[in-house]
Amino acid sequence: MYQFETSIRVRYAETDQMGYVYYGNYATYYEVTRVEALRSLGISYKILEENGVLMPVLENWSKYIRPAKYDDLLTIKLILKEMPAMRINFEYEVFNEDKKLINLGSTTLVFLDKSSGKPIQVPDVVQDVLKPYF
């Protein structure tokens, strides 16, 4: 199992008139967390893309438990329960500053060859950094 944690400060732009973070913005928080998790493993998603690997999202799920509010410094925990093969599944737990769980999420992505548009196995560079955790 691989775990990672990062923090994200809620922006005014991300709130809605209910005074909560708009429900669609959690997808962006998940994205930032995935990218920072990869970076902490020594992998730049930007460079992956430049090397011809796209990672489009196949499925995304969110459960909203408590609202996130403006200026909250959220802690987002990312969990990778299984070594990825053709797909990679990230799970998330989002906590507010009072350490209360406010959101649960899950995203499944696929690895795609940019030129052919066809799904590929998890690239070696990703496999190599993840292997020690499984």
Added chain:
Amino acid sequence: MYQFETSIRVRYAETDQMGYVYYGNYATYYEVTRVEALRSLGISYKILEENGVLMPVLENWSKYIRPAKYDDLLTIKLILKEMPAMRINFEYEVFNEDKKLINLGSTTLVFLDKSSGKPIQVPDVVQDVLKPYF
């Protein structure tokens, strides 16, 4: 069962560098569809809120089948399979201009009393317009 259909044109702001609609933006498409469905039934979500009823999202799920692209005129079908009680569950099917299914979604919302912050039964005004369909 209640069904409704609306169209949404993909904005440039909603695309990402993959050339697809960013995965988090479907939540906004679902929101617009829910609001237009209610409007077609004679209910303004805006006025519901002004009358003290909030509808925060409890759960949201998306399956991405094909990419939506810039300037696509998407057709979004909303389905309400059950008469809502404490919660309301909307399902969606998103089609592109070639009538291909590109996305499936589902959102569960709860009715909340704005002043107490407590969950309430589906308001009478919503119940009255939906009853004929169930």
Added chain:
Amino acid sequence: MYQFETSIRVRYAETDQMGYVYYGNYATYYEVTRVEALRSLGISYKILEENGVLMPVLENWSKYIRPAKYDDLLTIKLILKEMPAMRINFEYEVFNEDKKLINLGSTTLVFLDKSSGKPIQVPDVVQDVLKPYF
């Protein structure tokens, strides 16, 4: 002079906790208006891009006079005061449902050759449809 008008309904996603449309979202309203103006002239910005013409923004300005609110059906008037050459300058006036002016804006874009990345003259197809207005 060329003028065009379109309507945009304010989405919940576009509001912030002040209960107003977030100030950065007017740029998207301007974008939609530009694209619909071109479409009404028989030009698809999507196809322009597919034919190798990009239109990045050089400058953008907004004056916020009154707030736009959730579910408002805004009317956006676009004005092209001069025949474009190397650059194109759009001005906007945004009105709410009470016909009150709520926002003024202006965007300058440049035409770019996608392969060379170099600025180009306004494409013939755009020039041809605009000429009758100047």
Added chain:
Amino acid sequence: MYQFETSIRVRYAETDQMGYVYYGNYATYYEVTRVEALRSLGISYKILEENGVLMPVLENWSKYIRPAKYDDLLTIKLILKEMPAMRINFEYEVFNEDKKLINLGSTTLVFLDKSSGKPIQVPDVVQDVLKPYF
């Protein structure tokens, strides 16, 4: 004169299909920079709002010099050239990782009493922390 600097990492959600940061998203970068500048001075905009002071935007201007790209770690310099009175004007310079200037901006905000909706003088708490710089 008061100056402040912060960094913002470009998110995938903020790019568009041109491969650039969408032009409307700079407004969010400016917002984050303003809020972090205030925080570094010991002022929480969140608490200002809770104490009944709103700061809606009156005017916003951006000049786009070079594109910002995905995953760029931008440096945003904020400059306050004048001691604010009824209005406050922030200027920005955005640099990419190569220290190239990519964007210039300026935002004017007004202080508003939340209950009356009327403009007010810059709150004492803001005046006190800014005075030493002018």
